[in-house]
Amino acid sequence: MAKFRGAIVVDKEKCKGCGLCVAACPAKVLDLAKEVNGKGYHYSQMVNPEACIGCASCGLVCPDAVITVYKINVQ
Protein backbone atom coordinates (compact mmCIF):
# COMPACT_ATOMS: atom_id res chain seq x y z
CA MET A 1 0.00 0.00 0.00
CA ALA A 2 1.13 3.45 -0.77
CA LYS A 3 2.80 5.23 2.08
CA PHE A 4 1.12 8.54 1.31
CA ARG A 5 -2.38 9.40 0.21
CA GLY A 6 -3.12 12.65 -1.48
CA ALA A 7 -6.02 14.57 -2.90
CA ILE A 8 -6.42 17.71 -4.92
CA VAL A 9 -9.09 20.37 -5.17
CA VAL A 10 -9.38 22.21 -8.50
CA ASP A 11 -10.95 25.65 -8.69
CA LYS A 12 -13.29 24.54 -11.49
CA GLU A 13 -14.36 27.98 -12.62
CA LYS A 14 -10.78 29.24 -13.00
CA CYS A 15 -9.39 26.10 -14.67
CA LYS A 16 -8.79 26.55 -18.40
CA GLY A 17 -8.47 22.86 -19.19
CA CYS A 18 -4.99 23.09 -20.71
CA GLY A 19 -4.18 19.54 -19.60
CA LEU A 20 -0.63 20.25 -18.37
CA CYS A 21 -1.50 18.76 -14.96
CA VAL A 22 -2.84 15.61 -16.64
CA ALA A 23 0.47 15.19 -18.48
CA ALA A 24 2.53 15.97 -15.35
CA CYS A 25 0.76 13.53 -13.00
CA PRO A 26 3.04 10.51 -12.38
CA ALA A 27 0.19 8.40 -10.93
CA LYS A 28 -2.32 9.06 -13.73
CA VAL A 29 -4.86 10.44 -11.30
CA LEU A 30 -6.12 13.34 -13.37
CA ASP A 31 -8.12 13.76 -16.54
CA LEU A 32 -10.21 16.48 -18.11
CA ALA A 33 -13.92 16.34 -17.31
CA LYS A 34 -16.58 15.60 -19.91
CA GLU A 35 -18.54 18.54 -18.52
CA VAL A 36 -17.49 22.15 -19.01
CA ASN A 37 -17.27 25.09 -16.61
CA GLY A 38 -18.89 28.50 -17.00
CA LYS A 39 -16.34 29.52 -19.62
CA GLY A 40 -16.73 26.36 -21.66
CA TYR A 41 -13.46 24.71 -20.66
CA HIS A 42 -13.21 21.00 -19.83
CA TYR A 43 -11.82 21.44 -16.32
CA SER A 44 -9.34 19.08 -14.68
CA GLN A 45 -10.53 16.56 -12.09
CA MET A 46 -9.46 13.43 -10.21
CA VAL A 47 -10.66 10.31 -12.05
CA ASN A 48 -8.56 7.88 -10.01
CA PRO A 49 -8.36 9.46 -6.53
CA GLU A 50 -7.06 6.31 -4.78
CA ALA A 51 -3.80 6.54 -6.76
CA CYS A 52 -2.97 10.12 -5.69
CA ILE A 53 0.22 10.36 -3.64
CA GLY A 54 0.08 14.11 -3.02
CA CYS A 55 3.31 14.87 -4.88
CA ALA A 56 2.02 18.30 -6.02
CA SER A 57 3.41 17.92 -9.54
CA CYS A 58 0.05 19.07 -10.92
CA GLY A 59 0.07 22.14 -8.69
CA LEU A 60 3.62 23.08 -9.69
CA VAL A 61 2.96 23.04 -13.44
CA CYS A 62 -0.52 24.62 -13.30
CA PRO A 63 -0.26 28.00 -15.08
CA ASP A 64 -3.39 29.35 -13.43
CA ALA A 65 -2.61 28.26 -9.85
CA VAL A 66 -6.03 26.63 -9.45
CA ILE A 67 -4.87 23.41 -7.77
CA THR A 68 -4.63 22.91 -4.00
CA VAL A 69 -2.87 19.70 -2.94
CA TYR A 70 -3.49 17.77 0.28
CA LYS A 71 -1.36 14.92 1.58
CA ILE A 72 -1.45 12.54 4.57
CA ASN A 73 0.90 9.86 5.83
CA VAL A 74 -0.95 6.55 6.10
CA GLN A 75 1.72 4.49 7.85
Place this chain on the structure above:
Amino acid sequence: MSIELEDIIKPENIVYKKTPVLTDNVMHYCPGCLHGVVHKIIAEVIEEMGIQDKTIGVSPVGCSVLAYNYLDIDWAEAAHGRAPALATGISRLHPEKYVFTYQGDGDLASIGCGEIMHACNRGENIVVIFINNAIYGMTGGQMAPTTLLGQVTATTPYGRDAKLNGFPLRITELIAQLDGTCYVTRQTVHTPAAVRKAKAAIRKAFENTKKDKGTSFVEIVSTCNSGWKLDPIQANKWMVENMFPKYPLGDMKDI
Protein backbone atom coordinates in the same frame (compact mmCIF):
# COMPACT_ATOMS: atom_id res chain seq x y z
CA MET B 1 -8.79 0.62 6.25
CA SER B 2 -10.29 2.87 3.67
CA ILE B 3 -9.50 6.54 3.69
CA GLU B 4 -12.20 8.85 2.41
CA LEU B 5 -11.36 12.00 0.49
CA GLU B 6 -12.97 14.03 3.28
CA ASP B 7 -10.29 12.73 5.66
CA ILE B 8 -7.53 14.00 3.36
CA ILE B 9 -9.02 17.33 2.30
CA LYS B 10 -8.50 19.25 5.53
CA PRO B 11 -6.67 22.56 5.98
CA GLU B 12 -3.92 20.97 8.10
CA ASN B 13 -3.02 18.57 5.26
CA ILE B 14 -2.35 21.22 2.61
CA VAL B 15 1.04 20.76 0.96
CA TYR B 16 0.60 23.07 -2.02
CA LYS B 17 -1.69 26.02 -2.60
CA LYS B 18 -1.86 29.31 -4.45
CA THR B 19 0.34 31.93 -2.82
CA PRO B 20 -1.48 35.02 -1.52
CA VAL B 21 0.93 37.24 -3.50
CA LEU B 22 -0.98 36.16 -6.61
CA THR B 23 -4.30 37.99 -6.89
CA ASP B 24 -7.61 36.22 -7.47
CA ASN B 25 -7.97 37.69 -10.96
CA VAL B 26 -8.34 35.14 -13.74
CA MET B 27 -5.25 35.41 -15.97
CA HIS B 28 -5.96 36.50 -19.52
CA TYR B 29 -3.29 34.17 -20.92
CA CYS B 30 -4.25 31.37 -23.30
CA PRO B 31 -4.83 27.93 -21.69
CA GLY B 32 -1.46 26.29 -21.04
CA CYS B 33 0.60 29.48 -21.41
CA LEU B 34 3.74 29.22 -19.29
CA HIS B 35 3.56 32.91 -18.36
CA GLY B 36 1.20 31.79 -15.58
CA VAL B 37 3.78 29.38 -14.16
CA VAL B 38 6.48 32.06 -14.16
CA HIS B 39 4.14 34.58 -12.46
CA LYS B 40 3.40 31.95 -9.86
CA ILE B 41 7.03 31.14 -9.04
CA ILE B 42 7.95 34.84 -8.84
CA ALA B 43 5.02 35.30 -6.43
CA GLU B 44 6.17 32.30 -4.36
CA VAL B 45 9.73 33.67 -4.15
CA ILE B 46 8.39 37.07 -3.03
CA GLU B 47 6.25 35.39 -0.39
CA GLU B 48 9.08 33.17 0.88
CA MET B 49 11.49 36.10 1.14
CA GLY B 50 8.81 38.28 2.78
CA ILE B 51 9.46 41.19 0.42
CA GLN B 52 5.93 41.82 -0.87
CA ASP B 53 5.95 45.46 0.26
CA LYS B 54 9.53 46.03 -0.92
CA THR B 55 9.27 44.71 -4.47
CA ILE B 56 8.62 46.86 -7.53
CA GLY B 57 7.99 45.16 -10.86
CA VAL B 58 8.29 46.77 -14.26
CA SER B 59 5.95 45.20 -16.78
CA PRO B 60 6.69 45.29 -20.50
CA VAL B 61 4.67 45.51 -23.68
CA GLY B 62 3.60 42.10 -24.89
CA CYS B 63 1.31 39.41 -23.51
CA SER B 64 2.54 40.11 -19.99
CA VAL B 65 1.63 43.82 -20.23
CA LEU B 66 -1.14 43.12 -17.71
CA ALA B 67 1.14 41.34 -15.23
CA TYR B 68 0.26 44.06 -12.70
CA ASN B 69 -3.21 42.55 -12.43
CA TYR B 70 -1.86 39.25 -11.16
CA LEU B 71 0.94 39.95 -8.67
CA ASP B 72 -0.05 41.90 -5.60
CA ILE B 73 3.04 44.15 -5.47
CA ASP B 74 3.91 47.63 -6.74
CA TRP B 75 4.26 47.94 -10.50
CA ALA B 76 5.30 50.41 -13.14
CA GLU B 77 4.46 50.06 -16.82
CA ALA B 78 7.26 50.80 -19.28
CA ALA B 79 7.15 51.80 -22.93
CA HIS B 80 7.95 48.99 -25.36
CA GLY B 81 11.42 47.63 -24.58
CA ARG B 82 12.23 50.34 -22.05
CA ALA B 83 11.66 48.32 -18.88
CA PRO B 84 15.40 48.18 -17.97
CA ALA B 85 15.66 51.98 -18.30
CA LEU B 86 12.65 52.49 -16.03
CA ALA B 87 13.95 49.88 -13.58
CA THR B 88 17.30 51.70 -13.53
CA GLY B 89 15.57 54.88 -12.40
CA ILE B 90 13.47 53.13 -9.79
CA SER B 91 16.36 51.16 -8.31
CA ARG B 92 18.59 54.24 -8.12
CA LEU B 93 15.88 56.25 -6.37
CA HIS B 94 14.94 53.36 -4.08
CA PRO B 95 18.11 51.34 -3.54
CA GLU B 96 16.46 49.42 -0.68
CA LYS B 97 13.71 48.03 -2.94
CA TYR B 98 13.78 44.83 -4.97
CA VAL B 99 13.27 45.93 -8.57
CA PHE B 100 12.66 43.47 -11.36
CA THR B 101 11.61 43.65 -14.99
CA TYR B 102 9.50 41.02 -16.69
CA GLN B 103 10.01 41.01 -20.43
CA GLY B 104 9.29 38.84 -23.43
CA ASP B 105 11.61 38.19 -26.34
CA GLY B 106 9.98 40.74 -28.64
CA ASP B 107 10.28 43.38 -25.93
CA LEU B 108 13.75 42.57 -24.63
CA ALA B 109 15.63 41.15 -27.62
CA SER B 110 14.15 43.29 -30.38
CA ILE B 111 12.99 46.82 -29.63
CA GLY B 112 14.60 46.85 -26.16
CA CYS B 113 17.96 45.39 -27.22
CA GLY B 114 19.80 48.66 -26.58
CA GLU B 115 18.25 49.26 -23.16
CA ILE B 116 18.95 45.78 -21.83
CA MET B 117 22.57 45.79 -23.05
CA HIS B 118 23.36 49.09 -21.38
CA ALA B 119 21.45 48.36 -18.18
CA CYS B 120 23.34 45.07 -17.82
CA ASN B 121 26.63 46.70 -18.77
CA ARG B 122 26.16 49.39 -16.11
CA GLY B 123 25.42 46.59 -13.65
CA GLU B 124 22.20 48.10 -12.34
CA ASN B 125 21.05 46.34 -9.19
CA ILE B 126 17.95 44.79 -10.76
CA VAL B 127 16.57 41.38 -11.70
CA VAL B 128 15.60 40.75 -15.32
CA ILE B 129 13.15 37.93 -16.05
CA PHE B 130 13.28 37.21 -19.78
CA ILE B 131 10.58 34.98 -21.28
CA ASN B 132 11.78 33.52 -24.58
CA ASN B 133 9.11 31.80 -26.65
CA ALA B 134 10.62 32.54 -30.08
CA ILE B 135 7.59 34.46 -31.32
CA TYR B 136 5.58 37.67 -30.90
CA GLY B 137 2.62 36.18 -29.05
CA MET B 138 0.40 39.19 -28.36
CA THR B 139 0.25 40.53 -31.90
CA GLY B 140 -0.59 37.21 -33.50
CA GLY B 141 2.56 35.13 -33.88
CA GLN B 142 5.01 37.13 -35.99
CA MET B 143 8.74 36.41 -36.25
CA ALA B 144 10.85 37.56 -33.30
CA PRO B 145 14.67 37.88 -33.19
CA THR B 146 14.71 34.56 -31.31
CA THR B 147 12.59 32.66 -33.86
CA LEU B 148 14.36 29.47 -34.91
CA LEU B 149 15.60 28.86 -38.45
CA GLY B 150 12.84 27.19 -40.45
CA GLN B 151 10.16 28.08 -37.89
CA VAL B 152 6.85 29.04 -39.49
CA THR B 153 5.30 32.25 -38.17
CA ALA B 154 2.78 34.76 -39.55
CA THR B 155 5.58 36.80 -41.14
CA THR B 156 7.75 33.83 -42.17
CA PRO B 157 5.12 31.55 -43.77
CA TYR B 158 7.81 29.43 -45.48
CA GLY B 159 9.96 29.23 -42.34
CA ARG B 160 12.66 31.61 -41.13
CA ASP B 161 15.36 31.89 -43.78
CA ALA B 162 18.82 32.99 -42.59
CA LYS B 163 19.50 34.84 -45.84
CA LEU B 164 16.34 36.91 -45.66
CA ASN B 165 15.65 37.12 -41.91
CA GLY B 166 19.03 36.57 -40.26
CA PHE B 167 19.84 34.13 -37.49
CA PRO B 168 18.15 33.52 -34.11
CA LEU B 169 19.58 35.83 -31.45
CA ARG B 170 21.01 34.14 -28.36
CA ILE B 171 20.86 37.27 -26.26
CA THR B 172 21.53 35.57 -22.93
CA GLU B 173 24.96 34.46 -24.17
CA LEU B 174 25.70 38.06 -25.18
CA ILE B 175 24.61 39.39 -21.80
CA ALA B 176 26.73 36.84 -19.94
CA GLN B 177 29.82 38.54 -21.42
CA LEU B 178 28.97 41.92 -19.88
CA ASP B 179 30.90 42.75 -16.72
CA GLY B 180 27.90 44.34 -14.96
CA THR B 181 26.00 41.08 -14.64
CA CYS B 182 26.54 38.79 -11.67
CA TYR B 183 24.17 35.93 -12.46
CA VAL B 184 23.04 34.85 -15.93
CA THR B 185 21.07 31.66 -16.35
CA ARG B 186 18.65 29.94 -18.70
CA GLN B 187 15.82 27.88 -17.24
CA THR B 188 12.45 26.49 -18.27
CA VAL B 189 9.19 25.55 -16.54
CA HIS B 190 7.65 22.67 -18.49
CA THR B 191 8.03 19.93 -15.83
CA PRO B 192 7.72 19.95 -12.01
CA ALA B 193 11.51 19.54 -11.67
CA ALA B 194 12.17 22.41 -14.08
CA VAL B 195 9.70 24.60 -12.16
CA ARG B 196 11.62 23.95 -8.93
CA LYS B 197 14.94 24.75 -10.59
CA ALA B 198 13.61 27.93 -12.19
CA LYS B 199 12.22 29.01 -8.82
CA ALA B 200 15.61 28.46 -7.18
CA ALA B 201 17.22 30.56 -9.94
CA ILE B 202 14.74 33.42 -9.45
CA ARG B 203 15.26 33.24 -5.68
CA LYS B 204 19.02 33.49 -6.21
CA ALA B 205 18.50 36.50 -8.49
CA PHE B 206 16.47 38.31 -5.82
CA GLU B 207 19.07 37.41 -3.17
CA ASN B 208 21.71 39.03 -5.41
CA THR B 209 19.69 42.25 -5.36
CA LYS B 210 19.80 42.14 -1.57
CA LYS B 211 23.60 41.80 -1.70
CA ASP B 212 23.87 44.64 -4.25
CA LYS B 213 25.89 42.46 -6.61
CA GLY B 214 24.70 43.78 -9.97
CA THR B 215 22.27 42.69 -12.63
CA SER B 216 20.80 39.18 -12.43
CA PHE B 217 19.40 37.87 -15.69
CA VAL B 218 17.09 34.84 -15.75
CA GLU B 219 15.93 33.61 -19.14
CA ILE B 220 12.96 31.24 -19.13
CA VAL B 221 12.57 29.24 -22.34
CA SER B 222 8.82 29.18 -22.76
CA THR B 223 6.06 28.21 -25.15
CA CYS B 224 3.42 30.03 -27.16
CA ASN B 225 0.95 27.30 -28.00
CA SER B 226 -1.43 29.69 -29.78
CA GLY B 227 1.34 31.23 -31.86
CA TRP B 228 2.93 27.88 -32.60
CA LYS B 229 -0.53 26.39 -33.46
CA LEU B 230 -0.06 23.44 -31.12
CA ASP B 231 -1.93 22.22 -28.06
CA PRO B 232 -0.19 22.93 -24.71
CA ILE B 233 1.28 19.44 -24.30
CA GLN B 234 2.51 19.30 -27.92
CA ALA B 235 3.95 22.80 -27.50
CA ASN B 236 6.01 21.63 -24.50
CA LYS B 237 7.26 18.70 -26.58
CA TRP B 238 8.12 20.98 -29.50
CA MET B 239 10.04 23.23 -27.11
CA VAL B 240 12.11 20.30 -25.80
CA GLU B 241 12.88 19.04 -29.31
CA ASN B 242 13.54 22.33 -31.10
CA MET B 243 14.23 25.13 -28.62
CA PHE B 244 16.62 23.37 -26.23
CA PRO B 245 19.27 22.50 -28.87
CA LYS B 246 19.47 26.20 -29.82
CA TYR B 247 18.90 27.54 -26.31
CA PRO B 248 20.66 25.09 -23.93
CA LEU B 249 19.64 25.31 -20.28
CA GLY B 250 21.95 26.07 -17.41
CA ASP B 251 23.93 28.79 -15.65
CA MET B 252 26.16 30.87 -17.92
CA LYS B 253 27.62 33.04 -15.21
CA ASP B 254 27.45 32.96 -11.43
CA ILE B 255 29.81 35.16 -9.43
